[in-house]
Amino acid sequence: MTDAAHILEPVRRIAAERPIWIWGAGNQGRGIGSVLRKQGIELSGFVDQAAERLASQVMGLPVRLPAAVLDAAPPQPRPFVIIASWFFEAEIADRLQAAGFVESEDFIGYARLKPVDYSVDIVGVCNLKCLACPRASRAPGPGKQGLMPLATFRAVLDKILTESPFVGNLQLYQWGEPVLHPQLPEIIEYARERGVLCAISSNLNADADYARIVAARPEWLRISASGWGDDYEIAHTRGHWPRFIAHLREVARLRRALHPSMKIELYYHLYRHSLGEGLERFRELCEELGLELRPIPAYLISLDDVLGYCEGRSLPEPARQAAERLVVSLDDGLAAAYQQRHLACDVLRCVNINWDTSVSQCMLYYDSADNSVAPNYLDVSLEQIQARRHRAELCRRCSRFGLHRYCASYAQMAPNSGVSAP
Numbered sequence: 001m002t003d004a005a006h007i008l009e010p011v012r013r014i015a016a017e018r019p020i021w022i023w024g025a026g027n028q029g030r031g032i033g034s035v036l037r038k039q040g041i042e043l044s045g046f047v048d049q050a051a052e053r054l055a056s057q058v059m060g061l062p063v064r065l066p067a068a069v070l071d072a073a074p075p076q077p078r079p080f081v082i083i084a085s086w087f088f089e090a091e092i093a094d095r096l097q098a099a100g101f102v103e104s105e106d107f108i109g110y111a112r113l114k115p116v117d118y119s120v121d122i123v124g125v126c127n128l129k130c131l132a133c134p135r136a137s138r139a140p141g142p143g144k145q146g147l148m149p150l151a152t153f154r155a156v157l158d159k160i161l162t163e164s165p166f167v168g169n170l171q172l173y174q175w176g177e178p179v180l181h182p183q184l185p186e187i188i189e190y191a192r193e194r195g196v197l198c199a200i201s202s203n204l205n206a207d208a209d210y211a212r213i214v215a216a217r218p219e220w221l222r223i224s225a226s227g228w229g230d231d232y233e234i235a236h237t238r239g240h241w242p243r244f245i246a247h248l249r250e251v252a253r254l255r256r257a258l259h260p261s262m263k264i265e266l267y268y269h270l271y272r273h274s275l276g277e278g279l280e281r282f283r284e285l286c287e288e289l290g291l292e293l294r295p296i297p298a299y300l301i302s303l304d305d306v307l308g309y310c311e312g313r314s315l316p317e318p319a320r321q322a323a324e325r326l327v328v329s330l331d332d333g334l335a336a337a338y339q340q341r342h343l344a345c346d347v348l349r350c351v352n353i354n355w356d357t358s359v360s361q362c363m364l365y366y367d368s369a370d371n372s373v374a375p376n377y378l379d380v381s382l383e384q385i386q387a388r389r390h391r392a393e394l395c396r397r398c399s400r401f402g403l404h405r406y407c408a409s410y411a412q413m414a415p416n417s418g419v420s421a422p
């Protein structure tokens, strides 16, 4: 019996007496919802800070603001909450505790049900060279560039579900552009057949068959942008604004026609050049198209260059150019991360499988040097992978500077408005 199976039975008993809500209607929350449903556990719905901007129903269940659980008062039974948020679990737990909820009795984090997350980077190439991305300044990451064949993806997913039966969602990207994979629809469909919901992220600059992709029903789509008009192409280097905006409108139309509950998040990178009018124009456009705008201070990613900077090396030229444009400087971001260095690394929960089936030590690093724990995911057990990862020298160097909290720190700076960043 897995650890998760031990917690499932108490959740099943609770469900017979109290309403169960999932806090977080994104990819993680939907994945947990899908798994609980497969187990015959009824849910009351989702709560989400962004409920007003999301579809009113997700997986046929209502989406409400947090007050729906925080303000529930007798004679109603107290709701039981499963927190399904990667970056904001601690804040949500604080809000629940302030409202009198007790951990384990009244709420748990989703990791109790699903201790391991997975990312399968099905595409080892990208069409752009964004300034803050390692693809602008580094040779291609693990292995040479390529695509994961459909048959390999099936074998990978089958192994994931054998070793981690409570996985209900999967991220199909890390450093690659998934819409470049001609069999992306078949990959999404196979995952759905196995009860797994897929998240993809795209720059929407490729002339892909978006109708077939949306019809395959990915559950969650993140679209990245960083400026309006000519400004868009500054950091989305090699991007083409007219093509992007045409694809954005097309995808919004396809969602309305084919898959209305698909979450689309416009992940808007705040640089100095993309604040102000650019942000406002995107706010209006997202309103018009029914998309969720998520502004976030831009930051350098991968961590290869950031760790190098912490250890006294210079940034490569594209990263240096990106750093000059940041709204929250690299030094400020590092200081915020350092403040949180005592917290555990959430990234260790996520196993990143590259397109060539090699397994990364850490999904936040791009180079393969010091960052590979297995050449072939299919030949090594999950226990072996995690044992190797927990002993890695890279983690010791990284956590010394608090870099395991670097992305979370930036995400926490301007969660919704994009205007509170220093």
Ligand code: SF4
Pocket: 345, 346, 347, 348, 361, 362, 363, 364, 394, 395, 396, 398, 399, 403, 404
């Ligand atoms: S400690 Fe750093 S290198 Fe290790 S998994 Fe966490 S973020 Fe990655």
